[in-house]
Amino acid sequence: xxxxxxxxxxxxxxxxxxxxxxxxxxxxxxxxxxxxxxxxxxxxxxxxxxxxxxxxxxxxxxxxxxxxxxxxxxxxxxxxxxxxxxxxxxxxxxxxxxxxxxxxxxxxxxxxxxxxxxxxxxxxxxxxxxxxxxxxxxxxxxxxxxxxxxxxxxxxxxxxxxxxxxxxxxxxxxxxxxxxxxxxxxxxxxxxxxxxxxxxxxxxxxxxxxxxxxxxxxxxxxxxxxxxxxxxxxxxxxxxxx
DNA sequence: GCCAACGTTGGC
DNA sequence: GCCAACGTTGGC
Numbered sequence: 365x366x367x368x369x370x371x372x373x374x375x376x377x378x379x380x381x382x383x384x385x386x387x388x389x390x391x392x393x394x395x396x397x398x399x400x401x402x403x404x405x406x407x408x409x410x411x412x413x414x415x416x417x418x419x420x421x422x423x424x425x426x427x428x429x430x431x432x433x434x435x436x437x438x439x440x441x442x443x444x445x446x447x448x449x450x451x452x453x454x455x456x457x458x459x460x461x462x463x464x465x466x467x468x469x470x471x472x473x474x475x476x477x478x479x480x481x482x483x484x485x486x487x488x489x490x491x492x493x494x495x496x497x498x499x500x501x502x503x504x505x506x507x508x509x510x511x512x513x514x515x516x517x518x519x520x521x522x523x524x525x526x527x528x529x530x531x532x533x534x535x536x537x538x539x540x541x542x543x544x545x546x547x548x549x550x551x552x553x554x555x556x557x558x559x560x561x562x563x564x565x566x567x568x569x570x571x572x573x574x575x576x577x578x579x580x581x582x583x584x585x586x587x588x589x590x591x592x593x594x595x596x597x598x599x600x601x602x603x604x605x606x
Numbered sequence: 607g608c609c610a611a612c613g614t615t616g617g618c
Numbered sequence: 619g620c621c622a623a624c625g626t627t628g629g630c
Contacts, residue, residue: 441628476613498628556629583612583627 435485435588438492439578440471440508440544445499450526458494458505458546467546471586472517473527475539479586483542484514492544493589493597495578503555504597512543551601559597561606572596 444457454473461469474480486492490510496502517539519525520532532538559578566574573596577587589597 443628502629582629585627 435482435590436487436490437589437591437594438482438486438490438510439495439504439587439589440492441495441497441585443498444496444505447498452524452526454526457496458508458549461494461508461544462546468511468543470512470517470541470543472519472539472541473525474517474541474586475520475527475529476585479584480538480540482584482586482588483540485588486510486513486542488513491547491594493594494546497585501553501555503553503557503559504550505553506549507547508544509547510542511545514540514542517541550598552605554597554600555605558600558605562596562600 442456442458443454444459446453446455448454456469461467471483474483488510492508492510493504494506494508496505516537517527519527520529520537520539521534522528527539529538556578559573559576562571562573563576563579566572572592576593577584577589581587
């Protein structure tokens with residue numbers, strides 16, 4: 365089941381705000397409600413999902429409205445080891461995704477506005493790293509693809525769910541999820557410790573990973589990578605571990 | 607299991 | 619709107 369719970373917020377909200385990708389900025393967003401609001405939990409989980417397959421596409425969207433950057437690469441965290449939260453085991457590792465029908469699941473349980481907004485920016489076909497967190501060996505285990513764009517996370521209305529959010533109303537849902545499909549394992553597990561070494565190094569020499577969100581926004585469970593960051597990280601699978 | 611970092615809550 | 623207290627994330 366799921367993961368982090370947390371919840372509570374205040375009331376209402378406005379809604380969907382936009383997706384946004386902000387990035388460099390930080391903040392997040394949401395305008396939701398009144399001011400405060402968000403909760404915080406991130407993470408995810410997955411499960412089969414029913415529908416799907418969607419394909420929506422974006423249309424021209426792309427045009428970058430000046431100002432906001434558009435990302436096509438992501439890193440999503442999930443816990444591969446059992447941990448009971450509100451009576452439910454939140455374990456969901458890459459092997460669990462792989463075991464689902466069509467190797468596809470919904471990334472529910474995200475209860476952080478910024479992470480949610482990043483999910484709303486995701487388009488079908490985008491690639492994401494499956495990151496194992498809060499476990500013996502944290503790091504990137506594999507790759508997955510976005511196969512369905514953001515839609516209402518039903519677990520926010522489920523009292524039995526670890527991420528139930530009593531403040532969210534059916535007619536104005538706060539939380540969204542995407543469907544992801546297992547793509548492949550990385551050729552080798554890329555440990556956080558190794559990424560950290562590159563990050564340190566790059567902070568000194570201006571390398572690609574100097575601003576990697578994994579280190580600059582450590583608690584964000586859904587985070588964007590630039591194409592350069594994504595390619596660099598992926599290239600590590602063909603190199604010797606440092 | 608500890609605990610630093612940081613996001614959220616809620617009084618004022 | 620500020621900010622102290624509190625709760626969560628997630629590495630170690």
